[in-house]
Amino acid sequence: MSTAPDPADLVLPVRTYADGTGRAHHHAALPVVLLHAFPFDARMWDEVAAALPADRPVLALDLPGHGAAAGLTPAEPSLEAVADAVAASLSEVGVARAVVAGLSMGGYVALALVERHPGLVAGLGLLDTRATADPDEARANRLRVAAAVEASSTVDEVRPMARAVLGATTLAGRPDVVDRVATWVGEQPPAGVAWSQRAMAARPERGAALAAFAGPVLVLVGDEDTVTPLADAERLRAAAPHAELVVVPGAGHLSAVEQPALVAEALERLARRADAAAER
Numbered sequence: 566m567s568t569a570p571d572p573a574d575l576v577l578p579v580r581t582y583a584d585g586t587g588r589a590h591h592h593a594a595l596p597v598v599l600l601h602a603f604p605f606d607a608r609m610w611d612e613v614a615a616a617l618p619a620d621r622p623v624l625a626l627d628l629p630g631h632g633a634a635a636g637l638t639p640a641e642p643s644l645e646a647v648a649d650a651v652a653a654s655l656s657e658v659g660v661a662r663a664v665v666a667g668l669s670m671g672g673y674v675a676l677a678l679v680e681r682h683p684g685l686v687a688g689l690g691l692l693d694t695r696a697t698a699d700p701d702e703a704r705a706n707r708l709r710v711a712a713a714v715e716a717s718s719t720v721d722e723v724r725p726m727a728r729a730v731l732g733a734t735t736l737a738g739r740p741d742v743v744d745r746v747a748t749w750v751g752e753q754p755p756a757g758v759a760w761s762q763r764a765m766a767a768r769p770e771r772g773a774a775l776a777a778f779a780g781p782v783l784v785l786v787g788d789e790d791t792v793t794p795l796a797d798a799e800r801l802r803a804a805a806p807h808a809e810l811v812v813v814p815g816a817g818h819l820s821a822v823e824q825p826a827l828v829a830e831a832l833e834r835l836a837r838r839a840d841a842a843a844e845r
Contacts (some may be wrong), residue, residue: 567824570627574653575629575637575649575650575653575654576648576650576653576654576657577626577627577628577637577654578607578627578628578632578633578634578649578765579624579625579626579628579654579655579657579658580607580613580624580625580626580627580637581622581623581658581726582610582614582615582623582624582625583614583617583618583619583620583621583622583623584616584622585620585621585622587743588651590609592770593840593843593844594620594621594622594787594836594840595621595622595625595663595664595687595688595836595839595840595843596621596623596624596660596663596664597612597617597623597626597663597664597832597836598621598625598626598651598655598660598663598664598665598666599613599622599623599624599625599626599649599666599671600625600626600628600665600666600667600668600669600670600671600672600675601625601626601627601631601632601667601670601671602669602670602671602730602819603626603631603670603728603758603761603762604631604720604723604750604753604761605631605632605746605750606631606632606633606634607625607627607632607748607755608625608632608750609640609668609749609819609821609822610651610821611635611826612821612825612826613672613723613821613825613832614800614824614829616825616828617823617826617829618625618831618833619830620835621833621836622660624653624655624658624660625780626651626654628647628650628651628670628671628674628761629757629760629761630735630753630754630756630757630761631637631646631753631754631757631759631761632719632753632813634757634826635754635756635757636710636756636757637650638756638757638760640692641681642760642761642763642764642767643767643768644670644673644674644677644764644765644768645677645681646764647674647677647764647843648674648681649681649682650676650682650720651674651678652678652681652685652707655685656683657691661685661710662678662683662684662685662686662812662843663685663686663707664686664687664688664689664690664832664836664839665679665686665688665689665690665842666687666689666690666691666692666783666832667690667691667692667693667694667766668693668819668820668821669692669693669730669792669793669818670761670765671692671693671694672691672692672694673694673751673765673768673785674728675690675692676696676771676774676775677687677689677768677771678691679771679774679775679778680771680774681757682712682741682816683778686773686778687780687839687842687843688779688780688781688782688783688835688836688838688839688842689775689780689781689782689783689805689835690782690783690785690831690832690835691775691782691783691784691785691801691805692709692783692785692786692820692821693785693787693790693792693793693798693802693818693819693820693827694788694793694797694801695773695793695797695798695801696771696772696775696801697718697772697797698768698769698770698778698805699766699768700746704766705767706838707762707763708762708763709722710722710759710762711758711759711762711763711766712756712759712776714757714758714759714762715759718755719755720745720750720751720753720755720757720758721757723753724747724750724751724788725748726750727743727746727747727749727750728743728747729739729792730746730817730818730819730822731743731746731790731817731818731819732787732788732789732790732815732816732817732818732823733789733815733817734737734789734815734817734823735815735816735817735823738758740825741764742822742823745822746819746822752802756780756813759835772800773806775801775804775805775808776804776805778805778806778807779806779807779834780807780842781808781837781838781839781842782806782807782808782809782830782835783808783809783827783832783834783835784792784798784801784804784805784808784809784810784811785798785810785812785813785820785831786798786810786811786812786820787812787813787815787816787817787818787819787820787823787824788792788813788815789815790812790816790817790818790820791817791818792817792818793818795812796821798810798812798840802823809831809834811831813825813827813828813831814827838843
């Protein structure tokens with residue numbers, strides 16, 4: 566019998582970077598919640614969080630199977646289960662409404678949140694991601710990678726991603742970032758990597774959920790992103806009625822790590838739009 570937790574009971578580790586206590590009380594500041602990419606954990610947001618204004622609450626979660634959430638995976642691999650766990654974990658720390666931004670896999674989770682917990686999402690950030698389901702070939706490859714990771718009990722199969730997610734500018738001139746990203750990949754638990762690959766392989770298309778979302782949207786993409794390139798971002802922008810499209814120079818798929826100040830600037834603009842909408 567499985568003892569895996571129900572997603573609604575699953576409390577994920579939440580990092581609080583800023584609690585917003587410095588803000589004047591007559592101005593509402595919605596929290597910003599950051600959802601990480603695969604195969605990483607919440608550390609990838611450290612520099613973005615540091616660049617956001619200190620008077621706004623900023624939180625990030627380790628998603629199931631990653632970072633400090635190693636071993637915290639629902640029985641059935643699905644991004645719907647991840648979204649439910651994120652909602653439950655935010656409720657646990659008193660966050661009922663927030664600006665939610667996700668990069669890559671985090672973007673898939675953010676879209677699942679919009680669909681399943683619409684009252685939670687006041688503003689939506691979709692960074693280096695897409696709303697479509699995997700085509701058959703990509704889905705089959707995810708399942709192959711999951712099986713290989715489990716069979717070897719290592720993350721060797723996904724180590725090449727550390728370079729694939731970085732832009733040419735970073736690869737050519739920033740060995741410190743290249744090394745840091747490779748270290749993060751190497752530190753993820755194989756079981757969590759396999760679970761997330763299966764969860765992403767099972768995800769549906771969510772363009773309709775995005776089109777129905779009434780709040781402000783940020784669509785952001787690195788200009789050197791070859792994983793979810795500009796064409797994917799433009800499709801998101803076309804589907805979202807209230808979206809700003811930001812193209813980040815000198816960044817690949819991991820824009821938040823490669824150009825954190827520019828990403829933070831775009832996220833703060835999104836958060837201010839959401840604040841204004843909440844006050845109307």
